[in-house]
Amino acid sequence: MKSVTSDDIRNFLKEVKDPEIPPISIVDLGIVTGIQVDDENNVDVTLTPTFAGCPALKIMEDMVKERLEKESDLGEITVKTTFETTWTTDLITEEGRKALLKHGLAPPKQNPGYLELDVLSDTPCPYCDSRNTELKSPFGPTLCRSLHYCNNCKQAFEGFKPVG
Amino acid sequence: MDFFNEAHVEAAKDLLYKMADDQLIIGHRNSEWTGLGPILEEDIAFSSMAQDKLGQSEHLYNLLHELGEADADTVAFTRNANQFHSCHFVEYPIGEYDFSLMRHFLFDMAEAIRFEMLVNSSYENLAMIARKFKGEIKYHTMHANTWVKQLAQGNEESKARMQSALNECWPLALGIFEPGKHEDVLKEAGIFEGEEALQAQWLQEVTKLLTDCGLVIPENVTPSYGGRKCEHTDHLQPLLDEMTEVYAIDPSADW
Numbered sequence: 001m002k003s004v005t006s007d008d009i010r011n012f013l014k015e016v017k018d019p020e021i022p023p024i025s026i027v028d029l030g031i032v033t034g035i036q037v038d039d040e041n042n043v044d045v046t047l048t049p050t051f052a053g054c055p056a057l058k059i060m061e062d063m064v065k066e067r068l069e070k071e072s073d074l075g076e077i078t079v080k081t082t083f084e085t086t087w088t089t090d091l092i093t094e095e096g097r098k099a100l101l102k103h104g105l106a107p108p109k110q111n112p113g114y115l116e117l118d119v120l121s122d123t124p125c126p127y128c129d130s131r132n133t134e135l136k137s138p139f140g141p142t143l144c145r146s147l148h149y150c151n152n153c154k155q156a157f158e159g160f161k162p163v164g
Numbered sequence: 165m166d167f168f169n170e171a172h173v174e175a176a177k178d179l180l181y182k183m184a185d186d187q188l189i190i191g192h193r194n195s196e197w198t199g200l201g202p203i204l205e206e207d208i209a210f211s212s213m214a215q216d217k218l219g220q221s222e223h224l225y226n227l228l229h230e231l232g233e234a235d236a237d238t239v240a241f242t243r244n245a246n247q248f249h250s251c252h253f254v255e256y257p258i259g260e261y262d263f264s265l266m267r268h269f270l271f272d273m274a275e276a277i278r279f280e281m282l283v284n285s286s287y288e289n290l291a292m293i294a295r296k297f298k299g300e301i302k303y304h305t306m307h308a309n310t311w312v313k314q315l316a317q318g319n320e321e322s323k324a325r326m327q328s329a330l331n332e333c334w335p336l337a338l339g340i341f342e343p344g345k346h347e348d349v350l351k352e353a354g355i356f357e358g359e360e361a362l363q364a365q366w367l368q369e370v371t372k373l374l375t376d377c378g379l380v381i382p383e384n385v386t387p388s389y390g391g392r393k394c395e396h397t398d399h400l401q402p403l404l405d406e407m408t409e410v411y412a413i414d415p416s417a418d419w
Binding site: 049051052053054055082083084086087088136137138139140141143147161163164 | 208209211212215218223300
């Protein structure tokens with residue numbers, strides 16, 4: 001039996017994509033908060049929810065399990081979701097931010113520690129990079145997105161909203 | 165949770181039930197705006213907030229399950245009105261948009277402060293989810309504050325509507341803070357600072373915002389109590405009947 005490390009597991013999980021935003025992996029989204037592998041290659045993965053009401057929670061647990069079950073070297077696989085680590089948008093990796101941008105979603109600003117409308121008001125446009133934009137609504141098509149409009153390229157766009 | 169003795173468990177259950185039931189019922193009411201919002205953005209806002217509330221209620225019911233209660237779906241979908249610990253405020257029909265908006269403002273401000281307090285709870289599993297909910301509800305209070313300020317300082321009609329909604333909501337809102345049987349135990353065990361402390365802080369926050377934009381806080385009002393003792397208005401049972409209609413067709417169905 002080949003010995004497997006938590007880095008190996010992390011690499012496998014980079015292939016598991018957010019079901020609602022397919023270009024970003026769950027690793028880059030920052031929701032994989034714990035990976036443990038014991039001597040028998042039993043794996044314990046901990047996820048944290050982006051939002052308590054996110055309908056994709058159970059689906060993502062199943063996707064993680066499914067992906068790891070493809071690896072014949074692994075023993076028992078346990079996946080659980082807990083709030084032990086609070087997910088914030090600061091946990092999104094640099095690679096993850098690029099993936100969001102490529103998908104046409106403005107990446108979240110670094111969490112300034114407080115949240116007021118001005119935090120969301122000049123979100124850079126993912127199409128033309130202008131900051132001459134306005135917030136249309138802090139609620140969008142999914143819980144993690146907000147609605148914006150770019151006055152420069154006259155384009156409506158969505159942002160991934162900062163959560164602290 | 166070794167620190168819990170029996171009295172602590174009972175007190176924690178009571179607290180969890182009222183929070184979870186409030187979230188479930190207000191979540192359902194918010195969802196009634198789906199497709200009917202006065203503008204598209206409000207339609208989406210109330211629908212998103214409904215989704216947050218329902219998700220939060222599920223996690224609170226999961227904590228109850230850890231303490232020995234039935235699982236989340238069973239607790240949420242198989243009880244009758246006389247087993248719900250929610251306050252009267254959340255069960256009132258959505259009414260016109262002004263009522264729903266004012267309720268959203270008053271209720272969510274109380275929730276936000278409650279979660280903020282619970283971040284320091286000695287009940288670690290509750291503190292953990294409070295940390296999460298606190299970040300989510302900021303978007304709700306931000307939304308409510310923006311609209312209340314705008315409409316309370318808008319034209320004559322919008323001002324009058326906000327004032328009359330406030331008058332209607334006020335006794336119901338005070339009912340949120342109906343003291344439970346276990347206030348002393350919760351405080352002594354460091355689980356929760358109690359409804360009285362919550363109400364005091366809430367009153368300060370909402371009074372400031374409402375009076376700053378010219379609204380008048382109603383005086384000499386009798387709070388609408390009873391919800392925490394599972395005594396409800398006639399509005400709750402029809403809501404539950406509707407909410408559980410599909411579940412009741414086949415409770416064993418896998419979704």
